[in-house]
Amino acid sequence: MPTSGKKKLLSVEDLKVSFRSGDKTALAVDGLNFEVHHGETVCIVGESGCGKTVSSLAILGLIQRPPGRIEQGAIFFAGRDLLRLQEDELCLIRGRQIGMIFQDPLTSLNPVFTVKEQIQETILAHEILEQKNIEPRLFELLQSVGLPSPETTLRSYPHQLSGGQRQRVMIAMAMSCDPKLIIADEPTTALDVTVQAQIIKLFKSTVQDGSRSILYITHDLGVVANLAQRVYVMYAGLIVEQGPVREILRNPGHPYTQGLLASLPGTGKRGSLLPSIPGTVPAPSRRPPGCPFHPRCSIRQDSCVLQRPGLEAIKSGHFSRCPVLIKGEPEKRTGLL
Numbered sequence: 483m484p485t486s487g488k489k490k491l492l493s494v495e496d497l498k499v500s501f502r503s504g505d506k507t508a509l510a511v512d513g514l515n516f517e518v519h520h521g522e523t524v525c526i527v528g529e530s531g532c533g534k535t536v537s538s539l540a541i542l543g544l545i546q547r548p549p550g551r552i553e554q555g556a557i558f559f560a561g562r563d564l565l566r567l568q569e570d571e572l573c574l575i576r577g578r579q580i581g582m583i584f585q586d587p588l589t590s591l592n593p594v595f596t597v598k599e600q601i602q603e604t605i606l607a608h609e610i611l612e613q614k615n616i617e618p619r620l621f622e623l624l625q626s627v628g629l630p631s632p633e634t635t636l637r638s639y640p641h642q643l644s645g646g647q648r649q650r651v652m653i654a655m656a657m658s659c660d661p662k663l664i665i666a667d668e669p670t671t672a673l674d675v676t677v678q679a680q681i682i683k684l685f686k687s688t689v690q691d692g693s694r695s696i697l698y699i700t701h702d703l704g705v706v707a708n709l710a711q712r713v714y715v716m717y718a719g720l721i722v723e724q725g726p727v728r729e730i731l732r733n734p735g736h737p738y739t740q741g742l743l744a745s746l747p748g749t750g751k752r753g754s755l756l757p758s759i760p761g762t763v764p765a766p767s768r769r770p771p772g773c774p775f776h777p778r779c780s781i782r783q784d785s786c787v788l789q790r791p792g793l794e795a796i797k798s799g800h801f802s803r804c805p806v807l808i809k810g811e812p813e814k815r816t817g818l819l
């Protein structure tokens with residue numbers, strides 16, 4: 483899907499975020515670049531520890547300092563650099579223009595307030611509606627996220643709802659002020675597969691009219707195939723591959739992406755163990771020189787240890803940081819489709 487000529491809603495440029503531990507500082511996010519256009523659903527995919535959550539917190543101005551620190555970069559949202567705004571200006575954007583949904587709704591919802599009180603508070607905080615118009619809006623919101631009996635749900639406390647219902651409430655809350663962008667950080671990870679599929683369907687329906695964009699963060703490439711137009715594959719604090727979803731699933735240009743694809747259930751041979759990538763994501767303080775993936779990579783060459791590869795174009799809109807795979811034989815780039 484061509485993206486050139488589309489208007490950028492969010493643009494993260496050369497972002498570096500560090501954390502201090504004792505007298506050492508390490509970069510959890512190490513030169514991140516990506517963008518989300520108007521009306522687009524974009525996924526960032528990568529294993530646990532790659533820096534996905536730190537990146538989304540940075541966008542929202544929620545990195546705690548110390549131990550965290552934004553070392554450099556810019557985050558343009560609707561033309562303004564969020565990193566240069568004061569906290570009160572950011573508060574007007576958070577919730578109102580950028581809705582947030584996190585992995586665990588139980589920690590994001592307040593246990594001592596009912597669903598009604600919590601969604602109402604978001605709407606009132608941003609002065610979107612007068613008090614008398616709130617009740618119909620609450621009903622409308624809960625119906626739109628597929629909660630069957632709004633009256634009962636509104637009266638409920640978070641612990642009285644199932645995991646799937648809580649996540650629907652979080653989505654309703656995120657949508658309550660009709661934001662231009664929704665950032666969803668692993669919103670279905672804690673849910674079972676059936677509920678997961680329903681929530682993904684719900685996300686798709688929220689962007690159907692083209693008025694809103696979603697930045698969807700996940701460790702599961704299977705979800706990406708179903709939801710997004712474009713995907714960024716993140717490893718050890720930076721993007722290692724990016725492009726249109728279909729193109730990346732068919733023709734992955736980085737061994738890390740190939741490994742993620744091979745780890746998906748249903749892609750391995752029947753009866754065989756799930757193939758997965760050996761090793762784990764290194765902690766920020768233990769990232770190796772050169773290509774950060776080289777210790778886990780089956781096609782590494784000597785040069786990979788020495789220098790971090792830049793993003794190179796494979797095709798229009800499709801980029802990868804693996805010169806070995808890009809310049810190697812095309813048959814090595816086997817994908818899902």
Ligand SMILES: Nc1ncnc2c1ncn2[C@@H]1O[C@H](COP(=O)(O)OP(=O)(O)O)[C@@H](O)[C@H]1O
Nearest residue numbers: 501510529530531532533534535536549765766
């Ligand atoms: N509050 C923190 N203090 C110190 N290090 C942190 C903190 N939050 C995140 N990190 C570091 O940043 C790395 C990336 O974390 P995170 O963004 O949560 O990964 P992901 O969401 O991709 O699983 C982690 O490996 C961790 O070492």
Ligand SMILES: [Mg+2]
Nearest residue numbers: 534535536668
């Ligand atoms: Mg995370």
